[in-house]
Amino acid sequence: MSKAKLVKEFFQYLKENKKLWLLPLLIILTIVAVVALVSQAPAIAPLIYSLF
């Protein structure tokens, strides 16, 4: 919920302050963040295995 809140408020901030040029950056950032998150989750980690 808080993650969604952050994303929603971020876009609100960009809109209110007319900083839409940040969007390409943020999309890449989001992808990086998602990969980082996913690579920590054991059940859905196709790319990065944990050392045993």
Added chain:
Amino acid sequence: MEKTYILGISAFYHDSAAAVLCNGEIIAAAQEERFTRKKADASFPIEAIKFCLNYAGIKISDINEIVFYDKPILKFDRILASYLHTAPLGIRSFLKAIPLWLREKLWIEDQIKKDLMYEKDILFTQHHQSHAASAFYPSPFNEAAILTVDGAGEWATTAVSLGNGNKLDILETLEFPHSLGLLYSAFTYYCGFKVNSGEYKLMGLAPYGKPIYKEKILNNLVQVNTDGSISLNLTFFNFISGLKMINKKFCKLFGMPPRRPEEPLTQFYMDIAASIQEITNEIIVAMAKHAKELTGCKNLCFAGGVALNCSANNVLAKSGIFENIFIQPAAGDAGGALGAALYVHYALHGNIRNPQNNNDVIPQLPGLGPDFSPEEIEKLLKHYGLNYKKMSDDDLYKYCAEKLNDQQIIGWFQGRMEFGPRALGYRSIIADPRSADMQKKMNLKIKFRESFRPFAPAVMEDFADEYFDIPSSSKYLTPYMLTTTQILRKHLKNVESFDSTENKISLLGIDRSTINAVTHLNGSARVQVVREKDNPKFYKLLREFYRQTKMPMVVNTSFNVRGEPIVCTPQDALYCFFASNIDILVLECFILEKRTQSVKMDLTEWKKKIIQD
């Protein structure tokens, strides 16, 4: 009356802390570093939060609101803008900062909820709002101008606000990268001290030098306008997206490289320190003038890291711009936790604020941390098999006063730990201020630190004006050791040697005043005026010392060795006692003498946590 609890948190940048209010009253506040024993600990303050909740006798589910002292989106915007300004340069700093933001700092709300198992939404105040609130709401003023100056919050580096009753409005700001705090930190780095923790060392070094580089700095590095606004020449600085504060151009300007931390201090760096200190004084006075023009108030509240610059505070107080000045002792980021909570209580919920009730600052300051019962302490002493004596209060004061007169150094551990960087008679090391030798002795044998740094006096309120020239506007500053003052000429000796001697550090060992150990080179002292109502035990000790010696003050330095935070628990005090050359340890009503101890404490684990600073 139903109880409303608010928890304020500051974290992730430097100096994490937590504070808890109950119906607007400050119940507890503490810095995380005191519990983790890691200096300037910036990690999530889970220990400080646990302490605050325990002290308040509540669980996390009893907290009505949690507020964080900084707005992550605004700050991230500034970080992104910084890297965009310098891209493609700055990749090293970029690779350090951005992953950290993506992994942690953007998800602060999530982290707080997860770590504390808290379900409600978290509130977020602006950084300078938190600073302003931390100074205004505990102050004795119904109305005040509020000046907040630090390195950088989100975009603002400086703010002028107006506090009125329970309202707090930011009026104007100066924005990143033009920052007095960052300018001072740049010079802190240049003189070989650690950024964000060594600024007060630069301030302590300044009296050893002359401000001969002032013009060079003003002509090249910073433009200072009459309204107090400043503009940095960014071509000399690297802090926007570099790993260091300054660049080669900066060093070339002065013709010297940055000093390495353990290199000896030469006259050049002392003069640099003096120059930047004088400029800082002038900028702060100009900013204060601007705050006065904007608000028309006669009172000033001052906060932000720069508000801990006691030399500048003295100049500000003497300028007479404001009738009264108040600085809350934890004026830096740690105080932001307290400020954020107070802002929510007063500004958001509109609760009535009545400073006239106190006619003074709120009585709880600065002792907001943990205290320990005699039973807990005695159990610990027995556990280690230490030799100790238990004394009544009156016997304790007599005994300590005798030992101080005997030139012995005492570790004084009483009551609730202070909130903020200064030790104010709750976690202090104290000694006789009279001897010329004491400064050197304490520096090398207790603090294991560079010998140029002065100590500070704690003086009984009744005698403060007999020794120090304290402007009336400083009356709310001196109880918290937040300003320097001039020692009265009648107490100074060999004054002519101050200016004429080339090697100023050599002056340390000579007889310079009737209170040598606390007299800085320029005849100043960072005084704490002790009032009986603030700290009755400490006051009574001073009174007994005066009765025996006619000296109404002691040296008061923080109870820690170099590289560790101020002690928090009796255990920490014991480690420091055994690791240094403190002669006597006082833990509440218990006395330990070093010479009677047959047991040696194992300091191996303790030593691992000491950071070189």
Added chain:
Amino acid sequence: MEKENYSRLNKKTLRTFCISFSIGMLLIAIFSILRQMFKGDSQINFIPAIITGILSCYHQIAAWVVPDNPSLRKPHFAIFAMLFFYITNAIWKIVTLIIGTVVFGIIFYLIFTITSVVLKLNKKDHIKNKITGWQKVPEKINLPEQCRKLF
């Protein structure tokens, strides 16, 4: 002794397969407990777990794949295969981490640099263009309700 024919898919071979697979899963569980004891987390990755389980039934799979070469069904091949798997697992993790960081880092920084150049060309560099001097703050900043937001 009668040689059992494992090459046909029947109830018996399936049962053998399931038992071996279960033993493999049990091994994973044991390793996971050991990991919890020594490393503090019991992370079990999905794909390595499946692969280990499959390797534990190596001899059955080998029987299906190469029914004419009974020596491949020996147990120590399975153990070697498992060890080999874990070593390559570790190497693969390091390689993907490096590649991931470098590739993503490069892509991200390229986008950054391009954005930076575009901004500068359009005179929208927010640090360079920062108006110096005191600036009045927007009214919204002082609305107490704003503290419910992250900006």
